[in-house]
Amino acid sequence: MEKNHFFTQIFLTLMAVSPMIACNENAAENNDANPDSASVAKASVTQAEYGKIGDAIVTQYTITNEKGMIVKLINYGATVTDIITLDKNQSRGNVVLGFDSLAGYLQPGNPYFGSIVGRYGNRIANGRFTLDGQTYTLARNNNGQSLHGGIKGFDKVLWNGEPVGDNAVKFTYLSKDGEEGYPGNLNVSVTYTLTNDNELKIEYSATTDKATPVNLTNHAYFNLSAGADSTILGHELMLKADSFTEVNNVLIPTGKNPPVAGTPMDFTTAKPIGRDIAQVPGGYDHNWVLRRDGNGLELIATLYHPGSGRYMEVFTTEPGVQFYSGNFLDGRLKHTRDGQKYVKHAGLCLETQHFPDSPNHPHFPNTILRPGETYTQTTVYKFSTK
């Protein structure tokens, strides 16, 4: 009985899958005739001039996978400018906030759209820390604190870019000893890979010749409605975290990590972001302490937009995630894509990271990189529909 049932199941599964296979083949064959078809024959990376900063050329790289998903990157800030995915009705849309040209990315007040932030993503209190008995003073750019690497962080420099194979781009940057006040020459690399499973994988590595804090992340603003909803308040978020790093009025950790249970910070079960946000002064802009099984790549967050059916899963090797609900967006940015008004909560960031201000909190996971060691972090944003 059991065995018969098993074979019946296999037969039914094959029957269900075969029309899908046929349909995908057709889509691939018709690709030349219909550039909007859901499948393309082969993954590729192309590059084109995006603009100029002085004499320096800014390059845009376009990675397309076999399913037709597209990721575009520029070497200014090693920035993700576009993530184009299908919704549940097979319509394409851009699921990250962005600008229509380089002028947008260069404008004062660009809130780190899609860029890599560093040398230390997030805040260091009073822009100061002491390491091996020496006190270092950093460039301060945020209420007397150092945020995202200082005045000219990794988001505002030109990286070297090169395609790797048919589905990846590697960016490298040498951050010189003393840059923004940080010690040591830091050699950084960030590789973006778009897999045929619709995963955008970001692999970071860094080495130094003097001990220095390092905390790298990506600052993409997601809105899975792809322009249909002006805010992310209807998106459903799950964060695999039982506590968060409490902060003071300038968003510096107090050192306490209170439990989320029974508070608006509780995302252990997916809920609409708008449900409790009014109870959080200023909106969500906090580091959640991830519940992890080990040091590997683990699922730590999911994001779902019911209208489009778009679903995103986030995997990381990091101990924390900054969930920022786009609280400082105010509709005033220029050169926005399709002239969209990026109002408060137009997009959200899930910045996988070590905890803010770790160099001043010895009980937080270590962020000091020493000569001879290699810093690594890997984060994957995986897209699907349901």
Ligand code: GLA
């Ligand atoms: C991070 C910070 C926020 C804000 C944004 C950029 O997410 O935590 O407070 O500074 O970057 O606007």
